Amino acid sequence: MAIELIGLNKAFGDKRVLSDFSLRLERGITCIMGPSGKGKTTIVNILAGLIRPDSGEVNIPPDTKFSFVFQEDRLLExxxxxxxxxxxxxxxxxxxxxxxELLAEADLSDSVNKRARELSGGMKRRVTICRALIADYDIIILDEPFKGLDAKIKPRIMDMVRNHTQGKFALIITHDPAEAEYLGGRLIDI
Amino acid sequence: MQIFTLFIRKLAVVTFWFFVWEATARIVANPIVIVGPVEAFGRLFELAATRDFWSNINYSLVRILFGFVLSLGAGVTLAILCSISKIFNTLITPFINVIKSIPVVSFALLAVMLLSPAILSIFIAFITVLPIIFFNTYNGIQNTDKNLLQMAKVFRVNLFKRIRHIYVPTVAPFVVSAAESGLGFAWKAAIAGEVISLASRASIGGAMQTARSFLMTADLYAWTITIVALSFLMEKAFFLLFGRIKKWQ
Known part of the structure; x- marks a missing residue:
């Protein structure tokens, strides 16, 4: 299975976000890094079919299912x-x-029955990661998944993501070079 | 202790206004124009001892609640259909807007020509509440978090689960709030309709109309107290049954 983004262009009004952007995804982790406003979220949204590029091609097998950690938690509060x-x-x-099992791995065993609105920001983030990991799909997109996690729990969650995405196409957006380094895999700087 | 103080304060306010009411009645000293609380409540207790009083309440209450439930079903269904179909929305929304603007008096007078007195209260309760339920439910559906719907779409969550876990928790508090205020409107409008349209004497409105015709002012006051009490009780009962849904989100 090959996943390719070829020559993507996208503008929002007058603001050009992507200009002739191409990417070939391999199995394993691929981290996309870059400053805010460079179109990282636009790339994953195009890949998942949430927005259309102005021009360019997205080559993914038909009926591909995506698992997604959005930039916002998007939990049923x-x-x-x-x-x-x-x-x-x-x-x-x-x-x-x-x-x-996943919630225990994310150190949330004591909170499984708590409503999302009762959880702290970091706990919510961990729930969204568990949600993305339970959907056993071939492509998993994680848009700043470790945002808001405290330093103590972060390595554990990064290990969790690394273990559960083995053999899959995992595209991770991050601002933090240390995160990309810890996760390993390919690094694309835009 | 705080509850006790609050109770004493409320009691003092009620006593004050009862005193003002009684004093006004005594100053006017004309029982056709105004009767005081002593006479009004006295008459209420006399009426409450008759079978007719309870059958009048039963007659109006059953019909108004039936009209209200019909309106709840129709309002929610129409709001769902309008959210699904643009054509339906274009067709239905102006119609309900017109209904919203028509005064109860017009409905009552028009309905009395078209409908039998027995179903007049049902019709007025239905038509008064319909716009409230419809617009609130429609707004609730439109207010559903687009991000959550997009998340469900990405994960290919089926429609049943989207309805159960996203739409219902979002829209239900809107429907309950609308129903809560709609119930009060239905009650007041339907009884006004019964009075205006000279509906069956077996209804509360009919009994009020009779009292007015024979200048039985104490009866009018007694019925008004009954309406206020029933409205209060219905509101409380509704809150007990469905109040929790409002805090769902």
Whole structure:
């Protein structure tokens, strides 16, 4: 399976965000780094089909499913951490055990039944990562996934992401060179 | 202790206004123009001892609640359809806007020519509440977090789960708020309609109309107190049953 973005151009009004951008994704982790406003989120949104490029090609196999950690948490604030994780699976009841394992791995065992709105910012972020990891899809996009995590838990969550994305196409957006270095894989600076 | 102080304060306010009311009635000293609380409540207790009083309440209450429930169903259904179909929205929204602007008096007078007195209260309760439920539900649907819907789309979450976990928790508080205020409107409008349209004497409005015709002012006051009390009780009952949904989000 090959995933290619070829010659992408995108402007929002007068502001040109992407100019002839190309990328070939390999299996494993690919980190995209760069300053704000350089179009990193635009790239992943185009890849996931959330926005259309003005021109250029996106070559992915038809019916490819994406798993996504958005820049914002996008949690169901009124539902429990556990429901938020199983929500994205086709059969939530059959995935409870798997969700509980992931939440435990993210050090959230004590909070599985708490509503998302009762969780701290860092805890919410970890729930969104668990949600993305339970959906066992081939392509996983993580847009600043470690934002707001405290230094103590961050390495554990980065290890978790690295372990669960093995053999998959994982595209991670980050501002932090140390994160990219820790995760390994390819690094694309834009 | 605080609750006790609050209770004493409320009691003092009520006593003050009852005193003003009684004093005004005594100064005017004309029981056709105004009766005081002693006479009004006295008459209320007399009426409450009759079977007719309760059957009048039953007659109006059942019809108004039925009209209200119909309107709840129709308002929510129309709002969903308008959110799904632009054509439907273009067709229906102006119609409901017109309904919203028509005074209850017009509906009551028009309805009395078209409908039997037995279903007049149902119709007025229905037509008064429909715009409130419709517009609130429609706004609730439009207010659904687009980011959450996009997240569900990316993860290919099926429609049933989107409705259950995203739309219902978002829209339900809007519907409950609308229903809460709609219930009060339905109650007041339908009884006004019953009075205006000379509906069946078996209704509350009918009983009020009779009292007015025979200058039985104490009866009018007694019925008004009954309406206020029933409205208060319905509001409380509704809050007990559905109040939690408002805090869902």
């Amino acid at each position: 009124w539902e429990s951490a556990l429901t938020n994780v199983t929500f994205v699976t086709a059969h939530p009841k059959q995935n409870v055990a798997k969700a509980l």
